[in-house]
C-alpha cells in the first residue's frame with residue numbers, strides 16, 4: 126500500500142481504491158437563536174430613557190432535511206436565495222452545527238476524523254494573492270500530504286491537478302492576476318491536492334459567465350467519473366442542459382427538501398402536481414419561479430403546495446435503512462490517523478517559506494524602497510554633517526526622535542494588518558486540518574521580521590553616514606541593532622492589537638490612541654508626567670528605542686562651543702559631562718536596561734499576540 130493510501134489519500138490519476146463513499150443525511154434539523162429588541166431594531170434601543178428589553182426568537186434554518194450523494198455522481202443542491210443551501214453544505218462538511226438528525230458515510234455515523242475524507246470548496250476564493258497558482262498548490266501539497274511521500278511525488282500530484290484543471294498556462298501567474306474562473310479552479314485545485322473522496326462545493330459558478338460555468342460543471346462531472354468521487358454542489362439557476370446533466374437533484378425551499386431524485390424525473394413529478402414546465406422553458410428557471418414567494422406574502426403559494434406534497438418521511442426512512450449498526454473496520458485505522466499529516470516542524474518550515482515569499486512581494490515593493498531611500502536622504506540632508514558639539518545636541522536628539530518614532534509607528538501599523546488580512550485564509554486552511562495555529566504564528570512572525578527591518582536598514586544606512594555624528598562602524602552597527610530591536614518591538618505591539626481585535630477599524634483606533642499615549646509618556650512632550658500614569662511609560666517602546674539609540678552616540682563628554690544651549694552644564698575645561706547631557710535630554714536607564722526592555726517587550730507582546738489570535742474567532746456562521 127502506498128503512503129497516500131495508508132492515509133486514505135489516492136493519487137489524482139488513480140480512481141478511488143475503496144469503491145467510493147456514500148454520503149447520506151437524514152432528518153437534519155438546524156435552528157438558530159436570533160437576538161432582537163422590542164423596537165425591532167438590532168442593538169439596544171432606548172425608549173423614553175429606558176432600555177428596550179432584548180428578546181430572542183428561534184429561526185428554523187433546516188427542517189427535516191434528508192438526502193444522499195453517491196460515488197461517481199454529481200448531486201446539485203438548488204433552491205432560491207435563503208432556502209438553506211449553504212447551511213446544509215456547512216453541515217455536510219462538518220463546518221456547521223445542527224441540533225437533530227444523522228449524517229453517515231457508507232452507512233456509518235460521521236465522526237470528526239471521518240470529515241477528513243471531505244473537502245469543502247467555499248464560495249469565496251480567498252488566497253495569498255501574491256503567490257502564483259503553482260505556489261498555492263505546492264504549499265498546500267507540502268502541508269497536507271503525508272510526510273512519507275517524497276517531494277517528487279508531491280510535485281507530481283500538483284502537476285496532475287494543474288493539468289486536470291487546465292491551469293498549466295497560468296501556473297506562474299500571481300493569483301491576483303487570474304480571472305474569476307481561474308481563481309475558482311485554483312480554489313478547487315487546492316482542495317483536490319489531498320485527492321478527497323468527497324468534494325463539496327458551495328455555489329462554485331457564482332460570479333462566472335455562462336460558458337465558464339458550463340465548463341466548470343463539466344469539469345466536476347469528469348472529476349466525479351474519473352476517480353469515483355462523490356461530488357455535491359449547490360448552484361443558482363443553471364442552464365437547461367446543465368440542469369439535465371446532473372446525476373441527482375436536491376431542491377430546497379425554506380430549509381425543507383421539496384424534491385430529491387433525477388433532474389429529468391423532477392419535471393414528471395411537477396407534471397403530476399399540475400405544475401408542468403411549459404415546453405421550451407428552462408427547467409431550472411421553472412423550479413425557481415414556483416419556489417420564489419410573491420411580494421404580498423400570500424399564504425396560498427405554490428411553494429407551500431410543493432413543501433406539503435414532498436414525502437420527507439419516506440426519504441428519511443430510505444436513508445435510515447442504509448444505516449449500518451456498529452462500526453466498520455476503518456475505525457481502528459481512523460483512531461490512529463493523526464489530525465495533521467505533517468509534523469509541527471515541517472509546517473513551520475513550509476509556512477515560513479510561504480510567508481517570506483508573500484511578505485517579500487507585499488512589503489518589498491518599489492514604492493516602499495523609494496520611500497525609505499527618500500526619507501533617508503531627506504533626514505541626511507536636514508541633519509547633514511553634525512559636529513559632536515554643544516550647539517547640535519538638540520539636532521542629535523530630534524534626529525533620533527524622528528527616526529525612532531517614524532519606524533516604530535511604521536512597523537506597528539504594518540504588523541497591525543498582518544493577521545486581519547490573513548485571518549480568513551488561516552481559518553479556512555485550519556478547518557481543513559492543514560497546520561497548528563502555533564506553527565502559523567511562529568512562521569509568520571519569523572518570516573515578516575527580516576523583510577520588515579530591511580526598509581529601516583536602508584534608511585539608517587543613508588541618513589546615518591550623511592549625518593556623520595559618529596563615523597565608526599561599530600557604533601553604526603550598534604545603532605542599526607537598536608533600530609531593528611525598536612522596529613521589532615513596534616511590530617510586536619501591532620501584532621498584539623491586530624491579533625486580539627477582530628474589527629480592523631476598532632484595531633486601528635485602539636492602536637492610534639494607545640500608541641500616541643505611549644509616545645507622549647516617552648517623555649518627549651510632557652515634562653512632568655502625573656504620578657498616577659507614570660508607570661505606563663515603562664510600556665513605551667518609543668522610550669526604550671529613543672534612550673538606547675541616544676546612549677550609543679552620546680557616549681562621551683560633549684565639547685562646549687559658547688552657543689549657550691548647555692550653559693549650566695559646561696565645566697571649566699569646556700566640556701559638558703556625558704551623564705548630565707543625557708539627563709538634560711531626558712535619557713534614563715543604562716544602555717543594557719533599555720535594550721533589555723525592548724527584548725522583553727518583543728517577547729511579551731508576541732506571546733500575548735499568540736493568545737489573542739487563539740482566542741478571537743472570526744464571526745463565521747456556525
Ligand SMILES: Nc1ncnc2c1ncn2[C@@H]1O[C@H](COP(=O)(O)OP(=O)(O)OP(=O)(O)O)[C@@H](O)[C@H]1O
Nearest residue numbers: 157186204205206207208209210211212213746747
Ligand atoms: N447563524 C445564522 N443566524 C441567523 N440566520 C441564519 C444563520 N445562518 C443562516 N441563517 C439564515 O438562514 C437562511 C438560509 O441561509 P443560507 O445561507 O443557508 O441560504 P442559501 O440558500 O445558501 O442562500 P443564498 O443562495 O442566498 O446563498 C437565510 O435566511 C439566512 O439568513
